[in-house]
Amino acid sequence: MSQERTNEKEWETWMDNLIIEDTFQKENIPFYQYSEFENVKLIGRNGCEAIFKTSQKTVALKCVSLNDEVALDILINEIKKHRKLEIHDSILKLYGITKQENTKNYMIIFEYANNGSLRQYLKSNFQKLDWNAKLNLSKQIANILMHLHSNDIIYKRLNSENIFIHNGNIKLNVYGITKIISDSLKFLANTLGPMQYVDPQYFELFNITGKKSSDIFGLGIILWEISSGNNPFEMESSSDVGLLNNIAKGKRETVISGTPRKYKEIYTDVKLEILNIQDEIKPDPPFVDITTEINNFINDLVEFFIDQCKNQPRTEQPIILKRYIREHKKNPVKILYKMIRHPSYYLFTSLIGFFYQHGIGTISDNQMALKFFNLAFNKMIDTSSKSLSLKKLCNINKEISTISLAYMYFHGIGVEKDTKKAFQIYSKAADEGSHRALNCMAYCYRFGFEKSEEKSLELYLKSAKKGNIVALFNVGYCYEKGIGIAIDEKKGFQCRMKSARAGNINAMCNVGYDYGNGIGVDKDEKEAFKWYLNAAKKESSFSQYNVGNCYKYGHGINIDQVKAFEWYKKAAENDFADAQYVLGLCFYEGFGTKMDIINAIYWLNKAKENGDADANDLLEEIIIL
Numbered sequence: 001m002s003q004e005r006t007n008e009k010e011w012e013t014w015m016d017n018l019i020i021e022d023t024f025q026k027e028n029i030p031f032y033q034y035s036e037f038e039n040v041k042l043i044g045r046n047g048c049e050a051i052f053k054t055s056q057k058t059v060a061l062k063c064v065s066l067n068d069e070v071a072l073d074i075l076i077n078e079i080k081k082h083r084k085l086e087i088h089d090s091i092l093k094l095y096g097i098t099k100q101e102n103t104k105n106y107m108i109i110f111e112y113a114n115n116g117s118l119r120q121y122l123k124s125n126f127q128k129l130d131w132n133a134k135l136n137l138s139k140q141i142a143n144i145l146m147h148l149h150s151n152d153i154i155y156k157r158l159n160s161e162n163i164f165i166h167n168g169n170i171k172l173n174v175y176g177i178t179k180i181i182s183d184s185l186k187f188l189a190n191t192l193g194p195m196q197y198v199d200p201q202y203f204e205l206f207n208i209t210g211k212k213s214s215d216i217f218g219l220g221i222i223l224w225e226i227s228s229g230n231n232p233f234e235m236e237s238s239s240d241v242g243l244l245n246n247i248a249k250g251k252r253e254t255v256i257s258g259t260p261r262k263y264k265e266i267y268t269d270v271k272l273e274i275l276n277i278q279d280e281i282k283p284d285p286p287f288v289d290i291t292t293e294i295n296n297f298i299n300d301l302v303e304f305f306i307d308q309c310k311n312q313p314r315t316e317q318p319i320i321l322k323r324y325i326r327e328h329k330k331n332p333v334k335i336l337y338k339m340i341r342h343p344s345y346y347l348f349t350s351l352i353g354f355f356y357q358h359g360i361g362t363i364s365d366n367q368m369a370l371k372f373f374n375l376a377f378n379k380m381i382d383t384s385s386k387s388l389s390l391k392k393l394c395n396i397n398k399e400i401s402t403i404s405l406a407y408m409y410f411h412g413i414g415v416e417k418d419t420k421k422a423f424q425i426y427s428k429a430a431d432e433g434s435h436r437a438l439n440c441m442a443y444c445y446r447f448g449f450e451k452s453e454e455k456s457l458e459l460y461l462k463s464a465k466k467g468n469i470v471a472l473f474n475v476g477y478c479y480e481k482g483i484g485i486a487i488d489e490k491k492g493f494q495c496r497m498k499s500a501r502a503g504n505i506n507a508m509c510n511v512g513y514d515y516g517n518g519i520g521v522d523k524d525e526k527e528a529f530k531w532y533l534n535a536a537k538k539e540s541s542f543s544q545y546n547v548g549n550c551y552k553y554g555h556g557i558n559i560d561q562v563k564a565f566e567w568y569k570k571a572a573e574n575d576f577a578d579a580q581y582v583l584g585l586c587f588y589e590g591f592g593t594k595m596d597i598i599n600a601i602y603w604l605n606k607a608k609e610n611g612d613a614d615a616n617d618l619l620e621e622i623i624i625l
Contacts, residue, residue, distance in 0.1 A: 030096030030602050055597040061107040090144040092171045113164035113171045121165040126229035131260050134226050140170035158218035228256045302348045313506050318358040319539040332361030349375045350400035366414025376401035402429045419449040435466035457484030473499040473507045493520025508535035509543045529556030544571035545579040565592025577610035
């Protein structure tokens, strides 16, 4: 019996590991066998250094606990966030995951910093550093902090133990910096690192999420540490709370004697910036109603969502909405929770369904999406006692839900495919005045059960005349390709330009393509670059890839390999196969970045999965080498 229990336990463990590794694969997180590493050495309490056998590259391995699904979800979310930050060369790269054989120990694979932490580096090398070297380190740290702040990210843990040095250059560890912080002082100490670096106003104002001034305060302390070679407040009380009180009362380390004027100016500027920002900070009013704050954001989010449904193609909407939530520093899980439990949830079931359909704040669940779309489609809501604005919101919510429901039937998403039923739903919505439904009906005539290019163009035109800029873009496409009408590239361009100026991302992208290739307009590479860039900034992966090409080949802009690489990376992360292949090639050849075989193989495999034949050829070449 004991043997049976042992076998059962081993089976459960094997299944758990299989599920975890399958999850990594689905999330496109590289998983490496532990046998692929050699010369594994322990560094610190829960980390190792090791060498990849194939590339002979040294990496760092950090142990992570995956005892349950929550821990796995947290890890995956942190890796996704890390990917969006590591485009900067001064951020430690995250390569993937491995697992020690015959154990439950999973490990994150990081870029290795051969000089250790900044604190270790100063301790070992301070006597060798002249002021130019110190100034160089300080500038690098300030630049990476500026990069994070420009992306509305507050580091919160800036100290010399989280800053690493590789070949004398700064490497910042950003893994896990976006975790939600609780309000316990003990937990804050663990999360933020040593209290010497923490802006006391961070606590005085109960600003648990932190402000950029907190990072700037920490930067000032680090600049002093680089100038002196000493730990800040080394001789002070070991009590974190006592030290924090002293800092709050104005205690600071003095400028080191002999510090050059140029370095003093930087140090002084940082202090002045802190003072300026602190003057602008005002304490939050007591007893802030968090629910009201969430509700206000939901109202803004609903308005934004409605605007995107009106002006943007369906494929771009999830990317745009996720970016909006991220830019406003909101937690999508909390937003979804609040929306579902909101007393007026029936006013925005289309948005709730959208969250479920695209896995925003939850896992993707088409069945739940259908339920919420159906709520608005089928439920009769009494609006007689409601204001005009609420009546309008009810109608818009029903329109979006109806169109979303029909779309799922048309493509067989979460339900058996039924193009005829989809057309009937669209038709009913069009009869009730929806110009978006007219645009969808036109699509049905192009690709559905009853094909008619002439009818398709007729409905696109009808929808466009009612102000639908998505339909206007489709009219332009019909003119360019001769769908339902004779080819007229000039008219096609004019329609796309009108749609682009009204804010349609697909139209912006196509206008860039038209200028770049002289379709319906004189060829103009500078204009092409301008329009590609406009669309790329709004997360169009095709445009991001083309901006990369423009920087690579000097089309409409000066050649810049680093910027070309950065835009290829953005397009690749948005799952554009051509960009994934080119990014793999960049890592392989060291174009715009350092040569990195591991990342080259990772992105080439991604491109291969998306059907890129060239990626497979290059992978075979790398393996042979």
